[in-house]
Amino acid sequence: MSRAPRELTARALVTGLLLGAVLTPSNIYSGLKIGWSFNMSIIALLVGFAFWQGLARSWRGADWTMQESNINQTTASSAASIISGGLVAPIPAYTLITGAQLDTLPLTAWVFSVSFLGIWIAWYLRPSLIVQAQLRFPEGMATLATMQQIYSHGAEAIRRLAVLGAAAVIAAVTKLIDSLVWSLPRWAPTVQLERFTFSLEPSLLLVGFGGIIGLRVGLSLLLGAVLAWGLLAPWLVEQGLVRLPAETAGPVFAQLIEWLLWPGVSLMVCATLTSLGLRLIATRREAARHRSAWQRPAPWPALGLLLAASLVVALQIALFDIHPGMALLSIPLALLLAMVAARVVGATGIPPIGAIGQLSQLSFGVIAPGQVAINLMSANTAGGAAGQCTDLLNDFKVGHAIGAAPARQVVAQCLGILVGSLIGVLVYQLLIPDPQAMLITPEWPAPAVATWKAVAETLTAGLGSISPDIRWAMLAGALVGIVLGALEALLPVRRMRWLPSSAALGLAFIIPASISLMMTFGAVLAWLFAARWGGLAERFVIVAAAGLVAGESMAGVGISLWQLLR
Template sequence: MSLQSALIGFLISKLFPTPISPQENVVLQTIAVATGTMPLAAGFVGILPALGLLDEERDGVPPLFLSGIKAIGWSCAVAFFGVFLSPPIRKQVIIEEQLAFPSGTATAQLISVLHRIPPPDTSVRRRRGYQAIEADEEAERPAIESVDHADITDLDEPEVIAQEGWGALIWSFAASGAMTLAAYFFPVVFSVPLFGNYLASEWLWTFTPSLSYIGQGIIMGFPTTLSMNLGMLVGWGILSPLSKYSSWAPGPVGDMTDGARGWILWISLAIMCADSLVSLIPVIYEVFYSKIWNGAIRLGSSPEVIDKDDQEIEIPDRLVPMRWVVWGLAGSIILGTLLVWMVFGNEGIKPWATVLGFIMGGLLSLLGVRALGETDLNPVSGLGKISQLFFAWIQPGNIVANIIAGGVAEAGAQQAGDLMQDLKTGHLIRASPRAQFFGQLIGSLLSILVTTTAYTLYTRAYQIPGPSFPAPTAYVWLGLARLLRDGQLPAKSSEFMLASAIIFGLVAALKAYAQRRGAWYTKWIPSGVAFAIGFLNTPSFSLARLIGGMVEYLYYKRIGRENAGIRLIIIASGFVLGEGVSMSQKSAQPSPEEAKRQAQLEAIDLKNYLAYQDAMNRYIYDTANGKLNVPKRDEIAWKSLWEHSSVDDDGRVDT
């Protein structure tokens, strides 16, 4: 997001008489990232959908759906804690340890080229245990951001970049928006059967030719998308049929409760946990070795002369005072605890558990930020699982508290990690840390309104989770919370979970070892997290991203990274932005089919409605008096019949 924000901000600034300075561009992309972080940090794609999936019969509590006001309150509760964590963490990982933060460094390089200033000095040392090696000896980073230093050191003049950038951005934006609007009127465009209608309807093998997905694949890079599609082939091509025909998952394939999709979810969860936890071991070891062991050795010895490179280069007036940090952390914890209590009440989570969630979020953010600085990957998924394990121990049996407290802890780690990339960019471009801090506060404040408004529009237009937005992480959060409460797993899933965890634990260890040795093949070792994401998403989500990854790989292979420039990133950004804007327009109003259905529902004859209500009342009465022996689940389904019944052209209810 930082690369796209810096690029688009620069292009827009060319419309004004006085373009923005490099430091202003840093602050601009800092605000943009802080605004865009909220949907992930506040759990709008995981925590809140998971609460909506609760089942009263199974979980003891009904589904929780937050109103607009409550969603704003929840966002305020977690919006600022990570911002106040950032300044002290910056001092540690950017100034003292000088970690690489590859995406932040790449953004600094891009800004330096766009604004025609000397490229920033990135020849900092990166500590690995007791070694200090030069930056050019580092292992090649994962392809989350597909632009590296070589991409942006020998680019064209900024005027040419601006002219060609506008052209590439406009046509890619228009193409993506046009395809999205076409799918709005002709939904079949975004659901193309790959191997016939049977496999498409029964086994979910469809292809979504979304330019936004392709653009995301370009940004992610070929190695990551390849790992994702390998996981998709194993999950949906092997394990899904195996679980179905072995009667381990007898329900419909797409059912998350007793279908193959819900069965392979547990395998995905085991892979993500194993990969994330093993990846944290080198970070924990380094913290122990460099801070505790080496610190103990130095006790009693003469003070060492500290390298000048390790000193803060900013004057105090440009730094964030520590008293701001202390008061901000205390205030954000108090405010967050109060707001969480107001939104969810004592039945949801106890205030003391919320406070522990913030504290644990601060501790986990240290691990997440260090992993991000080393590998460009923030293992928040594994950190979130650690928090769920902790809260299952201190507040057992409460699924809602487990999800909420885990979300509070993960929010701090997610937000601190994303903002640390921007602080690395600012450090290299010599932007004011205090100005960036204010920018982060502004972006976080704006994101509360932007995110809740967007979420409200999307939930009104779509079912979330649903076919268009499956929100797979919601099932991960809820599934682990249920597992920690009652320990019940689908048939035969535990054996596959154990085997998968062992295999990908070893793969993660091999990847960490190869990365620390700077091996050329590091990026080709499958990423366990990306592999597991291939399980969570249906094939349509992964295949389009693979196309983008292949485009990125072939483009750079043919053109050469030293000559390719940033045109491909511009095009990918246009693809993503075009569909995003078109989707927001679609969300603001219902589709023609939805509008017709709503009009028909409003025009239903009153007699039909009263007859329906009378039948419902008789059914509920007979059930309550034991005259009908039906499971509770069927009763709930019957009660929702009115919402899901179809309506013919005459306004009659067809059940």
């Protein structure tokens, strides 16, 4: 009788926790820069395999099993995805509106609690969505394919890791030179274009993200930047709708973003909600075949769910002075919206966390109008729970395929979010010690923060508090978003390449044009490489791009720490 392979070992957990602690700052940094993050499962998979399998061959130690790899990537990805707990969206938005900032331990407890709730929701959704319905979960399948490939061809993992490491070193050195030695040039064709944020930033992180997002999204960012900053911004200044100080030199992002973010936010919110609704309708037949998306609670997991819900409710009351009834109401809403997000991710691979957050904001805006804390932090419960729920379901998909024990993955996920919460909060407070002065600026555009803040302000003060010209812009953005969202949900995949990405188009209104330009450059560069060397691109482009993102972001965090110590 053969022994079961090693799975929840100390080395697998420690490796995942260490990698999660290293990779979490990357997502915090990029989330505050451009509002997007990167799934760290494949990076953790490659690093863990290369280290332990190399050690086993050199010293004839125990092999690094596929099940241990799965625990490692589950732990690391849960830590790195902690940003769905609110650190780059509702939590800074709450500070910008109210001026209130939580200390390290209370903020860590809050971020952990909403993520902890998501883990137990995923546990009860697993039997229906993965075992019975067998939804695809494309992100999990990509991790599984990489795992199977490196275990079949071990040398491939070493090659990919070498490319990842080289890209990370190049990006980190470039960032260190730019920040500590001399400032690399920011080139703009004319002074007027530079004024409207059209310049080339020496950021390899942006180039890397461009390689990850692909040509369609990259060109959509370029289109949005031209529309917002190339056409609309000069027209606003010419018409006197936005007044600029005569002595202002350089980019005028801060003055223009107060107007431009409204149509951009309206476009993104309406597009994501429309697409979400239509995708759910499209999956109704599958839902009918599996009527219950919820497993009958077993005693111990039910206790975990009850503990998580109680912790979230208690912290809402204690930290944000939210009425107990409203805090309790956030739990069933979080359960419902996490189930919605899980089904969408399972079918499409697209995590609708932004849409879930805005939908929960709208729900609380109707139930408790005019209350900022409820609108942001109770809605944060749904967004955070949905983010960790979908992350664990992707991990469950991998585990189910290789015969892993789901309970052991839950243990790994819980430890991962514990480390991720602490590291994430410390990095956020290190990078942004003064959110009111630092966020929604050219240095830290924080588009997700701007979105949550704008929705909260609109629902609190009402549309009457917004000038008529902005209301017309919001209506135009909403209509474009509805059309694009509907087309994204209904068009076949082969025709999607001709359709602008609604998320990228709206995002380009909220970030400086310089960021959009560099991400477009990265997308075009990756596309050209793939067109010339398709096989190499499939193996190395995403890995190299991830290295650029991780290298610059970790160097940026290190520079902030160095400056703080000085």
